[in-house]
Amino acid sequence: MDAALRSIHVHAYRIPTETSESDGTLEWSATTMVLCEVEAGGKTGLGWTYCDVSAALLIEQTLAPLLEGRDGMAIGARWDNMIRATRNLGRPGIVSCAVSAVDNALHDLRGKLLNAPLADLLGRRRDSVPVYGSGGFTSYDDRQLAEQAGGWAAEGLPAVKIKIGRDPADDPRRMRVAKEAMGDGCALFIDANGALSRKQATAMAEEAATLGATWFEEPVSSDDLEGLRLIRDAGPPGVEITAGEYGYDEVYFRRMCEGGAVDVLQADATRAAGITGFMEAAATAQAFGLPLSSHTAPALHLHACCAAPNLRHMEWFFDHVRVERMFFDGAPEPHAGHIAPDLSRPGLGLDFRRQDAERYRVWPKEGG
Numbered sequence: 001m002d003a004a005l006r007s008i009h010v011h012a013y014r015i016p017t018e019t020s021e022s023d024g025t026l027e028w029s030a031t032t033m034v035l036c037e038v039e040a041g042g043k044t045g046l047g048w049t050y051c052d053v054s055a056a057l058l059i060e061q062t063l064a065p066l067l068e069g070r071d072g073m074a075i076g077a078r079w080d081n082m083i084r085a086t087r088n089l090g091r092p093g094i095v096s097c098a099v100s101a102v103d104n105a106l107h108d109l110r111g112k113l114l115n116a117p118l119a120d121l122l123g124r125r126r127d128s129v130p131v132y133g134s135g136g137f138t139s140y141d142d143r144q145l146a147e148q149a150g151g152w153a154a155e156g157l158p159a160v161k162i163k164i165g166r167d168p169a170d171d172p173r174r175m176r177v178a179k180e181a182m183g184d185g186c187a188l189f190i191d192a193n194g195a196l197s198r199k200q201a202t203a204m205a206e207e208a209a210t211l212g213a214t215w216f217e218e219p220v221s222s223d224d225l226e227g228l229r230l231i232r233d234a235g236p237p238g239v240e241i242t243a244g245e246y247g248y249d250e251v252y253f254r255r256m257c258e259g260g261a262v263d264v265l266q267a268d269a270t271r272a273a274g275i276t277g278f279m280e281a282a283a284t285a286q287a288f289g290l291p292l293s294s295h296t297a298p299a300l301h302l303h304a305c306c307a308a309p310n311l312r313h314m315e316w317f318f319d320h321v322r323v324e325r326m327f328f329d330g331a332p333e334p335h336a337g338h339i340a341p342d343l344s345r346p347g348l349g350l351d352f353r354r355q356d357a358e359r360y361r362v363w364p365k366e367g368g
Contacts, residue, residue, distance in 0.1 A: 002041045003073040003113060008064035008102070009037045012053040012363035015323055022139040024165020024195025031319050032362070033327075034059070035352070036101040038109050040072040045109025046352055049270040050297065050320065051097035053363045058098040062086065067102070073113065075106045079276045096248035096273050103274025104300060104348075111347030118348055119341050122279065122307035128340035129305045131298060132189060135318035136162025142177050148318070150181035156337045157316065159187035161215065164204070165195025172207045179211050189215035196220055198227045202234055209236035217242045217266075228261035240264055244281070245295040247272050253281045257288035264312055268295035275304050282308035299324040299331045302341050303348060314339070327357045 012034045020029050034055045035048045049055060066085050067078055082102060086095045111118040133152030136145055149160045162178050164171040171190075179188050190208055192201065201219035208216060216235070220227040222243040232241040244266035247253050253272075256262060265288075267281035278294070278301070285292040291312040294301040297320050305314050316334065324331040329351040332339035342349045 001073075001113060003071050005038055005040050005067050005070055005072045007039045008059070008067060009039075010056045010059040010064070010101070011035050011357075011361055012056040013327075013357050013360040014053070014362045015326070015360050017319060018322070019144075020139050021137040021319070022166060023137060023163040023191070024193040026193065027139070031323055033323060034097070034101050035357075036105045037352075038067075038072060038102070038105045040109060041113050043109060043112040045072075045105040045107070045112060045347060046350060047101045047104025047106070047108055047274070048300065049097040049101040049104075051101075051270070052094060055094050055098040055101065056363045058086075058089075058094060059102060062089075063098060063102050072106055072109050075103070075110060075276060078106055079103055079273065083273070092248040092252075096277075097271055100270050100272065100274040100277070103276050104269060107275045108347035108350075115346050117341055117343045117346060118275075118303035119306040119343070122275075122304060124306050125309065126306050126311070128338040129302065129311065130158060130313040130338050131316040131334055132159035132161060132187075132313055133157045133318075134161045134189075134191075134296075134315045136160065136174075136178060138163045138166035142174075145174065145177055146181035149178040149186075150183075152316075153182040153186035155334060157186065157334060158337045159189050159215070159313075161189035161191055161217070161315070163193065164190050165192035168196060168200055168204065171204065175208060175211050175213070187215070188213040189217070191217035192219050194218045194221035194224075198224075198230060201227075201231050205231060205235035205239050209239050213239055215240050215242060215264075218245075222246050222256075225256060225259040225261040229259055232261065232263060242266055242293065244268075245271070247281060249273065249277070250280045250284060253284045257284055257290060262290065264291050264293050266293050266295045268297070269301055269304060270297050271295075278304050279308065282310070286310045296320050297324075298339060299328060299350060300348070302332055302339060306341060327353055329353060
């Protein structure tokens with residue numbers, strides 16, 4: 001088998017959101033996807049990250065020349081090459097996102113070269129994965145919030161997560177709006193994106209518990225491990241404290257686990273140096289006896305989540321679900337609150353609809 005990497009191409013696409021969106025600390029009106037394609041043996045592997053367009057430049061100028069001509073099946077070695085080559089650029093942030101896109105593409109390529117689904121190559125433990133709905137942006141009015149939360153509940157999703165923290169005084173009311181629309185058969189999750197102080201977060205956890213909330217994500221900054229631990233220990237027992245979406249390396253995840261900061265560890269293969277880094281995070285969570293939940297990008301995470309130990313569920317994030325439906329044939333759809341890979345399709349099981357994406361391309365520019 002000829003697995004030498006013949007070419008590595010990268011494009012960036014900026015997709016406007018349906019409406020202006022916000023959480024407790026940030027506002028946005030578009031989502032940028034940086035897509036990497038790696039070719040070997042007549043097959044093309046797809047991988048991506050949701051990041052700034054600058055990640056595309058890093059892939060083209062630094063990572064692609066490093067990997068071209070090398071064995072694409074030796075994913076661990078290629079991952080090591082990328083991590084070493086970017087040492088002086090700073091691992092967290094753009095660097096790790098760029099590495100993620102390439103690593104994800106290499107995993108997809110491996111499946112296509114072997115004509116096998118990635119879940120099986122990673123060591124499949126389950127045939128499907130539960131998902132929870134995720135949206136409920138602070139920019140939504142009550143009608144939008146109720147329609148989205150109630151719609152997901154009606155589709156059979158077991159839980160729905162809404163954003164809080166923009167207006168803490170109004171959040172209990174918004175939580176009630178969502179919960180009433182969801183009904184008793186669907187659990188309420190909340191996510192402050194680090195917007196609250198320790199005292200605000202402790203009080204919010206108590207308020208949320210009265211509505212049956214079972215998940216409180218980033219009540220304070222995910223860098224405040226002591227604060228997360230404090231809220232975890234002092235808060236109501238039925239509300240789990242979660243964080244980890246901003247983990248870019250194994251050291252971050254290990255420190256979070258060692259600090260007793262979370263009940264459930266989150267990880268994101270678009271940030272944590274790809275599926276390779278995601279599976280490292282899964283092993284770290286397992287070592288500390290913690291469940292794992294994937295953050296966003298469900299089409300990308302599905303196969304890894306079928307193989308990850310201690311997996312709790314996946315995030316069915318509104319923005320990324322929309323983008324993945326727009327751009328990829330084979331993007332999963334929920335059934336009875338689960339998504340399942342099509343094991344008849346190799347790799348990630350996805351085909352990129354380039355023509356559908358072209359209108360959103362922002363890099364390279366025309367003629368580039």
